[in-house]
Amino acid sequence: MDKPTLPKTKRGQARRAQILDAAEQVIGARGFSAASIADITRGAETALGTFYIYFASKEELFRELVQEMGHATRAQVAGAIAKAPDRLSAERAGLEAFLRFVAARPALYRIVEEARFADPEAYQDYFSGFAEGYATGLREAEARGEVSPGNAEVRAWALMGMAKALGDRFVLWDDAPDIEHVVAEAHRMICRGLAP
Amino acid sequence: MDKPTLPKTKRGQARRAQILDAAEQVIGARGFSAASIADITRGAETALGTFYIYFASKEELFRELVQEMGHATRAQVAGAIAKAPDRLSAERAGLEAFLRFVAARPALYRIVEEARFADPEAYQDYFSGFAEGYATGLREAEARGEVSPGNAEVRAWALMGMAKALGDRFVLWDDAPDIEHVVAEAHRMICRGLAP
DNA sequence: ATGAAACATGAATCAGTATTCATGTATCCA
DNA sequence: TGGATACATGAATACTGATTCATGTTTCAT
Numbered sequence: 001m002d003k004p005t006l007p008k009t010k011r012g013q014a015r016r017a018q019i020l021d022a023a024e025q026v027i028g029a030r031g032f033s034a035a036s037i038a039d040i041t042r043g044a045e046t047a048l049g050t051f052y053i054y055f056a057s058k059e060e061l062f063r064e065l066v067q068e069m070g071h072a073t074r075a076q077v078a079g080a081i082a083k084a085p086d087r088l089s090a091e092r093a094g095l096e097a098f099l100r101f102v103a104a105r106p107a108l109y110r111i112v113e114e115a116r117f118a119d120p121e122a123y124q125d126y127f128s129g130f131a132e133g134y135a136t137g138l139r140e141a142e143a144r145g146e147v148s149p150g151n152a153e154v155r156a157w158a159l160m161g162m163a164k165a166l167g168d169r170f171v172l173w174d175d176a177p178d179i180e181h182v183v184a185e186a187h188r189m190i191c192r193g194l195a196p
Numbered sequence: 197m198d199k200p201t202l203p204k205t206k207r208g209q210a211r212r213a214q215i216l217d218a219a220e221q222v223i224g225a226r227g228f229s230a231a232s233i234a235d236i237t238r239g240a241e242t243a244l245g246t247f248y249i250y251f252a253s254k255e256e257l258f259r260e261l262v263q264e265m266g267h268a269t270r271a272q273v274a275g276a277i278a279k280a281p282d283r284l285s286a287e288r289a290g291l292e293a294f295l296r297f298v299a300a301r302p303a304l305y306r307i308v309e310e311a312r313f314a315d316p317e318a319y320q321d322y323f324s325g326f327a328e329g330y331a332t333g334l335r336e337a338e339a340r341g342e343v344s345p346g347n348a349e350v351r352a353w354a355l356m357g358m359a360k361a362l363g364d365r366f367v368l369w370d371d372a373p374d375i376e377h378v379v380a381e382a383h384r385m386i387c388r389g390l391a392p
Numbered sequence: 393a394t395g396a397a398a399c400a401t402g403a404a405t406c407a408g409t410a411t412t413c414a415t416g417t418a419t420c421c422a
Numbered sequence: 423t424g425g426a427t428a429c430a431t432g433a434a435t436a437c438t439g440a441t442t443c444a445t446g447t448t449t450c451a452t
Contacts, residue, residue, distance in 0.1 A: 011430095031313045033229040049411090050431070053428090057411085127365075146392065150384060159358075161361025166353055191391045192344065194343040203399085207400095248441065253441085
């Protein structure tokens with residue numbers, strides 16, 4: 001009933017990690033409401049009741065997974081962007097890093113999308129936070145003259161949306177993803193647009 | 197048990213429509229798995245069992261709602277695009293029509309996004325079908341010299357993703373949507389990109 | 393007008409599953 | 423090394439909700 005604290009022993013820490021891993025797989029595969037606690041503990045090779053030693057509820061576990069995705073994505077993208085010499089290069093590197101992340105952890109990606117319904121606040125916070133950093137980067141680039149003037153917030157959301165849709169179609173739903181090719185094509189449009 | 201056929205009497209047709217209307221509202225508000233058949237029939241002011249006279253299951257009803265959204269969106273966007281003198285104008289008109297549709301029928305929009313989980317096949321079909329038409333339009337425009345050369349499929353998905361993200365942030369999650377402004381900003385990026 | 397087909401009803405059935413709890417077993421510090 | 427704390431177990435609880443069905447009522451072609 002009480003909100004569980006973090007585990008204190010080695011064994012406890014290992015169990016909690018097992019459950020989180022299994023949850024990523026099971027919820028990623030079946031979806032949040034279809035995934036039962038029993039499925040998750042079975043995947044973690046532990047007893048049903050053990051779940052509640054570490055998590056107060058299914059919802060709390062879910063929130064933790066969404067946050068994990070947030071941290072992991074930011075880390076991946078930020079790392080890739082850091083080395084870029086200018087903003088347009090950063091756009092390319094960031095998009096590629098995102099698509100590679102989707103390829104590497106499809107279950108987590110799906111979980112975030114499901115948060116739109118299962119935990120709308122966490123979902124909005126996740127993307128709003130991401131968009132804020134994105135827009136700031138664009139404004140700084142604009143000040144340095146690396147991108148044309150324009151509304152940074154609209155651009156940030158538009159670019160995030162592009163990345164998500166490309167992730168769906170050319171990574172998640174594609175048998176033989178060719179990330180490099182997709183990134184190259186998309187980047188050309190990001191830089192120059194459609195105008196002839 | 198058998199798959200119900202379409203109703204044969206006036207009364208039956210009216211009942212079925214009542215149930216579909218109520219379902220759009222209830223599933224749009226609570227989400228697919230949280231919305232119970234009882235909620236829906238209550239909204240339709242009819243008895244629980246009546247639902248199964250018209251629909252084989254909750255899933256079948258859901259599929260029908262997703263298809264309805266598909267038809268409605270296409271009609272809206274296609275109508276708006278038809279009058280455009282060239283492709284870049286068409287992009288602007290299509291984006292604006294889409295955002296206005298999201299504003300007008302948020303429940304249907306939400307239902308489509310939930311189909312990603314509740315009925316993945318319908319979801320993929322919906323967007324793949326849309327993308328196909330989109331890509332064809334871009335190829336024809338490229339042939340007419342109205343847009344620069346580039347991979348039409350990647351561009352189509354990227355543009356759809358942009359529209360979805362802008363719909364989320366600046367229509368669904370915004371207290372005072374300013375569609376015209378968002379469209380103007382986004383359209384500039386679609387035409388010219390970020391390059392200075 | 394009338395009876396067969398169509399439709400309406402809601403209690404009962406059936407299948408789950410989130411969460412709790414009483415009863416153990418492992419861990420680890422004093 | 424003992425015992426207090428942390429952790430493990432899975433059957434039992436408590437509840438929800440999709441689907442069925444036996445029993446009416448309405449519609450409408452004849």
